[in-house]
Amino acid sequence: MKILDTHTCEFDKEFAKILERGKMDMGEVSSIVQSILEEIKNEGFGALQRHIARFDKWEAKSLQDLQISQTQCAKAYDDLPKDLKKALHLAYDRIYAFHQKQKQQTWIDCEENGTILGSKITPMERAGLYIPGGKAAYPSSLLMNAIPAIVAGVKEIIVCSPAPHNELNPLLLAALHLCNITEAYKVGGASAIGLMAYGVEGVKKADVITGPGNIFVACAKKLVFGEVNIDMVAGPSEIAIIADKSANPQYVAYDLLSQAEHDEMASSILISDDMELIKNVQTKIEKILPTMPRFAISEQSIKNRSIFIYTRHLQESIEIANALAVEHLEILTQAPFDVLPYIKHAGAIFLGEYSSEPIGDYLAGPNHTLPTGGSARFFSPLGVEHFTKRSSIISFSAQAIRQMGESCAILAECESLHAHAQAVLKRLDSIKE
Amino acid sequence: MKILDTHTCEFDKEFAKILERGKMDMGEVSSIVQSILEEIKNEGFGALQRHIARFDKWEAKSLQDLQISQTQCAKAYDDLPKDLKKALHLAYDRIYAFHQKQKQQTWIDCEENGTILGSKITPMERAGLYIPGGKAAYPSSLLMNAIPAIVAGVKEIIVCSPAPHNELNPLLLAALHLCNITEAYKVGGASAIGLMAYGVEGVKKADVITGPGNIFVACAKKLVFGEVNIDMVAGPSEIAIIADKSANPQYVAYDLLSQAEHDEMASSILISDDMELIKNVQTKIEKILPTMPRFAISEQSIKNRSIFIYTRHLQESIEIANALAVEHLEILTQAPFDVLPYIKHAGAIFLGEYSSEPIGDYLAGPNHTLPTGGSARFFSPLGVEHFTKRSSIISFSAQAIRQMGESCAILAECESLHAHAQAVLKRLDSIKE
Known part of the structure; x- marks a missing residue:
């Protein structure tokens, strides 16, 4: 891992490159994804079938073939080791409790002239959750996407996840059972986004599509945005840690x-005003890295996408963190709440x-679906509000008119x-009469 | 205006067409807009200059030439007729008061084990507002876009609006002064969206872009989504009115x-279980329409995009309104609040x-920037939340670890x-020691 030093004059130039880390070049991907989406839109199941044969290497004979069986999910859940089942329930309960607190209320406000104004919150009717899959399974992603939808009161929740060779990870199946998802499909990538955005034969289109995925999924979500709502356009995962000399180098290293073990493209950034800490973390990482089961991935990420930033003081560390606007930000300082504001x-x-x-990935409670690549400047973590929408309420009184x-x-x-003016003036006339 | 009758068997087929009214075919537009955006991104001011010469027919010599002068805005404001100034202030104050009530608060929740979880709300730093322009001016659109940003606490608000022949409507200038906007540019269409999304020389990129516009603007907003946030992808304006026999046909007609006078593509839909009302409204419209100054536009809209739907009963009227998910919905029934739930x-x-x-377009208080074409199923009115974002707060205690x-x-x-597991287990070890 390279050390960037804010004390040097090359810093700005080097740092500018890191600020660009979120740029996703969807150029080539975009035209591939566009055709996949159009095929799904125009041909329906036939296109799905073809994409599954090509990407997931199995033959789906009908839409029913694509459905994940609830019996299978229940069995996977029953078969869970006891401690894992307990852990999943703990995660479920804590995520549920946190998201309950996000729920917005319908409100009205009464004016003295008899007017009522307000805001009505309603759940979306149908939500589509995309859960990446394959060999690795992310039951936590299912919980993090399904629970806000459940809390929002969404009636129809559908899930899509790829099943290479028609095989699904039992942990995902168990999590589907835990979340009481009754409609789930073995479809992945851009095809899954197309299925949820446009609907296919018996499968109705969704109102919102959420969930993580690779660049094909991100690009597909962006392309269908407007036909449905989406949570955000996200890229590779990342962390920045603001640490001072009080930080434990072992914790920082781990x-x-x-973050590095997620993806070769993941970024891990340490920002510290203490060179000794930086050196110690570096030593720890060098020592631990080769022992990691996901060494190949982690090494690439550490080598190409990770960095230490040596700063003048804590205030500068904070400025740099704000400029980076990262997905995960740890504050490992003597008084972290002093930094929060x-x-x-x-x-x-x-x-x-x-x-x-x-801890935040699994069971603290807040959502782990988060904005990446600097988009925390304008995107929020996935939440209940992604599964609800507002309608304004306007009840104007005769006195208000x-x-x-006249002013209106x-x-x-x-x-x-x-005609706008007349519509109001006709009311005014009738009151004056 | 055609009458669709839910009692007939052709209804479903005819109604299905109306449900498709929101489909925007961005196919051709998309490639044009894509090139405009790329030119702005790659060439900066040079491209802006060219597009302005081509679309707005004037020569801009420098970025400064594009800036709207604050002196000019102040003068336009001072020159306002007294009653119009009063009306603008009334609108401003009511819109401000309503949006104040939308403001979300940062919150934390303390657990007995010492853990703190919460949600921190911060304003976006820089918001770009697009205000359509040309001969017609929409000072109300400026108020509706600027005020939520102001309430959110956005520090830098920039505005773009086209100035054909380098001329601006004094009402927009006055509104800019009223909203205390100090950075505004005479740039319209996709170029304006590019300017705000990518930044050009001295003009920094925005974090969020909001505001109405034609299909080029809507398409450009969709294309830059992800690089910045946007409010929504919106199409032509529309209204549906649920009315029973108690409704005043003159009010319904106006x-x-x-709605019809906005745009040839605007839709006006009356949903009623009372054929007499429908007939009376029809007669009124036929009588009033030719007297309208915007007759040419209104007639096209009424002829091609508007419809009466005759229903069996109020409940069916409500179902139809829900299926339509329109931008503006009026409830003109004997007991409208009975319908609201x-x-x-x-x-x-x-x-x-x-x-x-x-009333809602100008001064009721709630925002007039609203989802169209059925997207009220998943988009919300423009609000303070479009100019803020959340960060999750996680402070886990030793006791919580x-x-x-172990479960984590x-x-x-x-x-x-x-590595995720180890990061947590190392903490656990240290507590046990």
Whole structure:
């Protein structure tokens, strides 16, 4: 891992490159994904069938063939080792409890003139969750996507996950049972996004599509945005750690490595005003890295996408973290809550030495589906609000029309919208009469 | 206006067409917009200059030439007729008051084991507002886009609006002054979206872009989504009115016509279980339409995009409104609040005879930037939340690690993420020691 030093004049140039880390070049991918989506839209199941044969290497004979059996899910759940079952339930309960607190309420406000204004919150009717799969299974991703939808009150939740060679990981099946998902399909990649966005024969289109995925999935989600809503466009996972001399180098090393093991493209960034800590973390990483089962992936990530940033002082570390706007930000300083008010942009903020990032991945409670690549400047973690929407409520009274009708008509006329003005003035006339 | 009758067997087929009204074929537009965006991205001001010469027919010599002068805005404001100034202020104050109520708070929740979880709300740093322009001016659109950003606490708000022949409508200038916008550019269409999404020389990129526009603007917003956030992808304006026999046909006619005068593509839909009302509204519209200053536009909209739907009963009217998921929904029934709980999808719901839709366009308070074409199923009205984002807060305690560290490690191992497990287990070890 390279050390960038803010004290040097090359820093700005080097740092600018890191700020560009989130750029996803969808150029080539985009045209491939566009054709996959169009095939699904125009041909329906036939296209799905073809894509599954090509990418997942099995023959699906009918839509029913694609459905994940509930019996199979129940069995997988029953077969779970006791401690894993307990852990999954603990995660479920904590994620559920946290998301309950996010739930927005319908409200109205009454004015003295008899007018009522407000905001009505309704769940989306049908949500499509994409869960990456294959050999690795991410039951935690299912929990993190399904629970906010459940809390929101979404009635129809469907799940798509790829099943290479028509095989599914039992952990995902168990998690489907735990979340009481009754409609799930063995479809992956851009085809899955197409299936959920457009609907295919018996499968109705969704209102919102959420969930992580590779660049094909991210690109497909972006392309169908507008036909459905989506949570965000996300890229590779990343962490930044603001640490001072009080930080435990072993913890820092493991937290950086947990990010690195996700993906060759994952970024792990340590920001510290203490060179001794940086050196110690470096030594630890060099020592631990070769012992990791996912060494090949982690090594690539550490070598090409990870960095130490040596700063002048804590304040500068904070500025750099804000400029990076990372997905996961750990604050390993003597008084982490003193830093919190100054953090402007981060998907999730982990405070103090026990708030290891993996805790947030599994069972702290907040969502682990987070904005990446600097998009924490404008995207939020997945939440209940991604599965609800607002409608404004306007009940204007006769008295309010008497007070404001004239002004409203003036504004309409100044925009040359005569019928708008008349619609209001006719009401005003009837009250005056 | 055609009458569709739910009692007939052709209804489903005809209605299916109306459900498709929101489909925007961006096919051809998309490649044009893509090139405009790429030119802005690669060439910066040079491309802007060219597009302005081509579309707005004037020569901009420098970026400064594009800036709208604050002195000019102040003067336009000072020159406003007294009653219009009063009306603009009334609108401003009411919109501000309503959006204040939307503001979300940062919160934390403390657990007995010492853990703190929460959600930190921060404003976006830089918002770009697109305001359509040209001959017609929409000062109301500026208010509706700027005020939620102001309430959210956005520090840098920039505005783009086209200035054909380098001329701007004084009402927009006055509104810029009223909203205290100090950075505004005479750039329109896809170029404006490119300018705000990528930044050009001295103009920094925005974090979020909001505001209405034609299909080029909508398409450009969709294409830059992910690089920045956007409010929604919106199409032509529309209204549906659920009315029973208690409704005043004149009010219904004017409200339908106010929608029709916006745009040839606007839709006005009356849903009623009372054929007499439908006939009366039809007669009124035929009488009023030719007297409208925007007759040419309104006639096209009424002829091609508007419809009466005759239903069996109020319940069916509600079902149809939910299926349509329109931008503006008026409820002109004897007891409109009895209907409210059953409305699932609508951008804004107007209840009762005095809640004429134009009231919501100008000064009721709720936002007039609303989801169209059925997207109220999943998009919300523009609001303060479009200018803020959340960060999760996670402060796990030693006691919490003792209680849950083991379970977390089990979950990490089941996903084959060994470093994740170790990161937590090392903490657990240190507590046990």
